[in-house]
Amino acid sequence: MGTLEGIQGLVVQQWMKKWPEKPVNTVGLKRFSVVFVVLTCWIAGYANWSVIGMVEMVVVPVLATILYLMPVYAFYRVERLKHFRQPFLDGFTVLVGVVAITAFLVDKIF
Structure with missing residues (x-):
């Protein structure tokens, strides 16, 4: 949960710097965050990194x-x-x- 919130916070922060007048698509951002975390964990688990x-x-x-x-x-x-x-x-x-x-x-x- 903390990782998801951290990623979303970073994206929103950068979005507001670049496009302050456009609203952030929160549903898309949540989906992107979940997919990113799942893929990252999957790759790390498959690679068996220490x-x-x-x-x-x-x-x-x-x-x-x-x-x-x-x-x-x-x-x-x-x-x-x-x-x-x-x-x-x-x-x-x-x-x-x-x-x-x-x-x-x-x-x-x-």
Whole structure:
């Protein structure tokens, strides 16, 4: 139910941005959402993908970005954090973050 509501909310939000004067066909949207969810689950079940592997593919790069890259970005983007800037350590932190993300992606590709 949450997935259906989420898909419908995304579609309605984008629809209202593009065509605010046209009403959304709610019956068609509900049918599309159900068909999309059923087909997606069917394909995932048939392919027998590892759920842990799928979670890992999303979480690892995002977590590495949050832990390594975002703090350094904030140090140089937010004026109130400029006293935390240490160019050598910040460069090292970014390098380690890029290496971590690249190593993960290379491991998944090969």
